[in-house]
Amino acid sequence: MSLSPAFLDELRARTSLSGLIGKTTKLQKAGREMRGCCPFHNEKTPSFYVNDDKGFYHCFGCSAHGDAIKWMTDQRGLPFIDAVKELAQVAGMEMPAQDRRSAEKAERAKGLHEASEDAAAWFVEQLHGLGGGDARALLERRGISAETARAFGMGYAPDSRGRLKTALKEYGDAKLVKAGLLIQVEGKEPYDRFRGRLMIPIRDARGRTIAFGGRILDQGEPKYLNSPDTPLFDKGRTLYNLDRAAPAARKANRVLVVEGYMDVIALAQAGIGECVAPLGTALTEAQLERLWRMVDVPVLCFDGDAAGQKAALRAAHRALPMLAPGRSLSFVTLPQGQDPDDLVKAGGAAAMEKLLAEPQPLVDRLWQAELAAEPLDTPEQRAGLKRRLGELAGQIADVGVRSEYQAEFRRRGDAHFAPQRKPFTPFQRGGKAPWRPPAPPATPEAKAVRAQGGIDRVLAKAVLAGLIRHPAEIARHVEVLGSLKMADGALGRLFEAVVDVALEDRRGDALDSARLVTILATSGFEAIASDLLRADTMPYTFTQRSGDEARAREDLDEAITILIARPEVDAQLAAATAAMQARFTDEAFERQVALVREKQALDARLANLVQSNEDARSLGTEGH
CATH class of the missing domain: 3.90.580.10 (Zinc finger, CHC2-type domain)
Structure with missing residues (x-):
């Protein structure tokens, strides 16, 4: 056309x-x-x-x-x-x-709308007649009001093989069969499809009845019976309650997808009218497209049992190829064993709104499902997780969205499997237990960095001055200090001499600064040691001659930790920068940013050790 x-x-x-x-x-x-x-x-x-x-x-x-x-x-x-x-x-x-195809479709549908509408009206009459008592009792047990039943056109199909056929006989058996109202068995007379059921009309977007769902009144199978596909009704392209939900969704700026008719009806009765349901099948691509015409991120709210959650995950997988910037799905998980009907009966609309306030994004649902799919104890299993996530992201047709999912899955995988590192906490004074710096990293890379002499020479001089001021600290850090090559030349030789004196001194903690300087002077280090001990050259608390002794020792501990950590961070940052320059990726960029922040944290820790200007001026004229 x-x-x-x-x-x-x-x-x-x-x-x-x-x-x-x-x-x-x-x-x-x-x-x-x-x-x-x-x-x-x-x-x-x-x-x-x-x-x-x-x-x-x-x-x-x-x-x-x-x-x-x-x-x-x-x-x-x-x-x-x-x-x-x-x-x-x-x-x-x-x-x-019309073109030929449209004309043929219109011819097939001719009269079917009218037959379906007349059937819906007849079912409503039966619900309110003498034979509809059991159906009305079911509505009462389910808490469905008469007003709600009228709004949704609910009716009753008597338990008879021919009453609807007789009531609509002017349409002829062939048309009623085509409308899905009668069943045709070869060699036998057509008979009513729906018998002894509560009837729920299914309407198109224009509000015209195109099919029916019938619920058994008591026990029996199937519990729900839908019309077959007809020229009017394609269940894979139809959403129940679309005609009423579409305007409500535009007003509320959301649409909820639930599993069945009764969930839609119960939520509408509770005041949540922007609800639809698929018709006995998993959500199809056509249904997803129809949902996205209403809102950018429909909310899937399936039952809390295993079957409901599997249906939600199937919908998530089916949506992947169709994602676009701003267009996605979100999910609400109901309490175990409850559906929306149960929830609003127990807690009203407020209980549902509480869940809807924090829907789960699609990426979270996919990540959690794959994380729980199998154990992740071995490298092979972890590689399997990454492969599955990569395959999911690869299904997304939109290049931009696909790239974002790939980066997000990589980030989550790296964070999930990364070794746990202790978070940095500012050095605290006044605690009951004395603080101890961690042992130096034992990795080959860390040893190589220290062996290559990548130590901050200025900080090394300050630490050496602090050790001479507080020689009792040498024994506490001897393992760390022995692994460091602090500097070449006289400074390096002085460092080795200080450590040797501390190790050889049998009195241990009794070794004081004056005695240490005297011993160093006999070895030819008097001039360099005296230069290190000049307070005006180094602003740290632990290099000053006087002051708070406890704070100075604590600050020296912190400075030694920074002295050890800084070269390794610098080396890793240099490697990360080179890798990013060679090939820019989100992963390389994030690694570089993290290392820059780690380096800045070390600098901030070091800055906390500096003596205040006022204190430095008061001590500036003092020397050893």
Whole structure:
């Protein structure tokens, strides 16, 4: 079918926009326009205007804007062609000639809508008649009010093989079979498909009955029986309650997908009307596309049992190839053994809203499912997890979204399997237990860094001065200090001499600074030792002659830790920078940023050890 611009312009010209919108939205005259509260968002002060002369509506609150056709598609939720057909019928315009395929489809559907609507009306009559007592009792047990039953067109099919057939005999058996209302068995008379069931009509986006779902009243199988596929009804392309949920979803800016009819009906009765359900099958691509026409991120709210969660995961996998920027799914997991109907009966709409306040993003659902799929104790199993995640991300057609998922899965994998490192905590003084620096890293890389002399020479001089000031600390750190090559030349030789004196001194802690300097002087280190002990050259607490002795020792411990850690961080940062320059990846960039932050943290720790300016001035004239 070809719809020319001229045809569409004529259709808009013949349509009274205020009359169309006024059917569902209260409008008042405002000059040459009509004004009312916007149906697309909640407001108390009218900001929604309709201009018949110009043929458009506009909301100054949410910027909703469009013509008669857009009103039908956005507010009523109709497909474009259905919106045009409905407007053309009201305007008295003939639709353009159909192509052969469309004409054949229309011929097959001819009369089926009418038969389905008449069947729905007949089922409602039976529900409220003498034979509908058991069905009414079921509605009462399920807590469904008479008002809700009317709104959803619920009815009753008597337990008879021919009563509906007789009631709709003017359509003929062939048409009723084609509509899915009768069952045709070869060699036998057609008979009623639905018998002894509570009947729930299934409607299209325009609100026309196209099929039925029937629920058994007591025990028996199947519990629910749906119409077969017909020229009107394709269950893989239809969502139950779409006609009512579409406008509600646009107003609430969300749509919920639940498992079945009764969940939709219970939630609507509780005041949550933006709900739909698939019809006995897993969500299909066509149904997902229909959902995304309403909102960017539909919420899947399946039952809390294993079957419900498997259905949610199947939908997640099916959605992957169709993801696009801003377009995704989210999930709400119900308590074990409960469905939405159970939840609102126990806690009302508030219980459901509490869960809906924190939906789980699609990426979290996929990650958790794969993480729990099998043990991850061996390298092979961990590699299997990464492969599965890579395959999932690879299904996404959109390049940008695919790249983001790949990076996110890599980041989560690295974080999950990375060795746990103790977080940095600022050095605390005044604690009961004395602080001890950690042993130096024993990795080959760390040993190589220290062996190559990559030590901060300025900090090394300060540490050496601190050890001479506080020789009792040498024994506490002898293992660490013995693994360091602090510097070449005289400074390095002095360091070795200081360690040797401490190790050879039999009195251990009794070795004081003056005695250590005297011993060093006999070995030719008097000048360099005296230079190190000049307070004005080094601003650290542990290099000063006087001050808080306990703080100075604690700060010296911290300085030794930084002296050990800094070269390894520098080497790793250099390697990460080179790797990123060779080939930029998100992983390499994140690694470089993390190391820069680690280096900055070490610098901040070192800055905390500096004597204040006032203290430094008061001690600046002192020497050894």
